[in-house]
Amino acid sequence: MGKPGWEGDYVDFFVARAAGLRRTAYLMCGDWQLAEDLVQTTFVRLYQHWPRVRRETADAYARRILTNLFLSRRKKSSREQVTEDVPERPGQHDTDHEVGDRIDLAQAMAGLSDRQRAIVALRFVDDLSVAEVAELLGIAEGTVKSHSARALQTLRAVLGTPTDLERPLT
Amino acid sequence: MTEDRAVREALGSYLEPEPPMALTVDTILTAGRRRRHLRQTAVAAMGGVTAAAVAFGIYAAQPPAEAPVAAAPSASAPGTQDDPNRQVHNPVAALIQARVRAALPKTSLTLDQIYPSDWNHDVALPPDQAANATDWQALYTAGSNKHEFWVGVFVSPPSQKPTEAELRNSCRRLGGPTKCSYVINPDGSILLRQIRATADGIWVRTVNHQRPGDREVTVQERVPATSLTDALKKWSIPVPTLDHLATDPQLKIPEPKVQPPLPTES
Structure with missing residues (x-):
């Protein structure tokens, strides 16, 4: 097929x-x-729109596509419900304690709703602000905060975070 | 340690060990290019309204867009999973090439890609699944890199043919610098002709033949042009020739041995 001139930027x-x-x-x-x-x-979806995607917003756009795909996929596909089992085998170098932590964390994550998992991923792995997550998901900042709080409450039991270190999400 | 930091560290360890990624640039580019072609074809044929395309029963030309496909592990060396031409010698591929040659004996065309696929994939099917294909597609370059000729031969999902009113409304909805016409033949088949420009300055002339028995052929010539007048100078294949190829009764693919699940919107 023809190779558009913008493909190099897309590949980068x-x-x-x-x-x-x-x-x-x-x-x-x-x-x-x-x-x-x-x-x-x-x-693949990004490829369709790449000529009209500004580079400075490409990351946010890709993240939005990914999140929407995840949320819509989960709604439609009952066969892909989160499993209670640990989905990936721990590495051989892990100690028993580390393996146990990962199993606990996996089970805790599995206990979150789809939206809560998405918010946790966007907030704590992608380092997005509450406002950015709200914008990406098209929901109110307050909703992001309340979902985050409930998600952290679930994870907290696993992580054992001292309650005296709890603070409002900003 | 703040709670935020504790969560981040815990999630960081949860992500380890991270398995190597099988997804390659070549896989993405092949899927992206194909999807883009299919989308443009469907848009060209039916005015870009997916709902209309579904209602009109031609959505074989636009399979569910992002059905995940098995990631290919290597680059596009001939014969690998990524090489869409690894089935160039398949009898169906040979038939398509022969019919194109017969219709366009004097046109200089270079085969770029030819491969089988189905409703649920964006890329070529593996060789051992070619017999299950619901479409075969061939892309040729004609002169410059962006001057292309494309042929798609489809077994469509079972569907109702559009009524004349639906066809008329579909053409009317196009608007803009486009042209659209249709013919309903005595055998019930429909011949759609359309001209449109893409956002990136490619002018596309399409003929789509929807045949009885949920069969379909779409042929398309694409040229970079600044206007319809410019495109008319650059298109090298006359419309009657496109019509002839699209309606060629020998240009058809076998029924899939195993019919894939019907496409669904993703």
Whole structure:
């Protein structure tokens, strides 16, 4: 097929961001293969619109596509519900304690709603602000904060974070 | 340690060990280019209204956009998973090339890609699944890099043919610097002709033949041009020739041995 002149820029973006987006997707869905599928779909969709995507907003656009794909996919696909099992095998170098922590965390993540997992991924892995997450998901900042608080409450039990260090989300 | 930091550190360890990514640039580019072509074809044929395309029963030309496909592990060396031409010698591929040659004996065309696919994939099917294809597509370059000729031969999902009123409304909805016409033949088949420009300055002339029995052929010539007048100078294949190829009764693909699940909107 013809190779548009903008493909080089698109490829640079893929090389720079695919791995990061896959990590975000993994945190949302808990499955590396599904995460890679979501990233592939994101980049195929991004390709369609790349000539009209400004480079400075490409990252936000890609993240928005990925998140929407994840949320809409979860609604439609009952066979892909979050499993209570740990989806990935821990590395051989892990100590028993580390493995136990990961299992707990995986189960805690599985207990979150789709939107809560997306918010956790965007807030704590992608380092987006509450306002940025609200904008990306098209919801109120207060809703992001309340979802974050509930998600952290679930995770807190696993992480064992001292309650005296709790503070309002900003 | 703040709670935010504790969460970040815990999630960081949750992401390890991170398996290597099988997804490659070549896989993405192949899927992206194909999807873009399919989308432009569907838009060209039916005015860019997906709902109309579905209602009119030609959405074989626009499979569910982002059905995930198996990621290919390597670059596009001939014969690898990424190489869409690895089935260039398949009898169906040979038939399509022969029919194109027969219709366009004097046109200088270079085969760029030819491959089978189905409703649910954006890329070529693996060789051992070619018999299950619901479409074959061939892309040729004609002279410059952006002057292209494309042929798609489809087995469409079962659907109702559009009524004349629906066809008329579809053409009317196009508006802008486009042209659209249709013919309903005595055998019930429909011949759609359309001209439109893409956002990136490519002018596309399309003929789409929807045949009885949920079969379909779409042929398309694409040229970079600044206006319809400019495009008319650059298009090298006359409309009657496009009509002839699109309606060629020999240009058809076998029924899929195993019909894939019907496409769904993603």
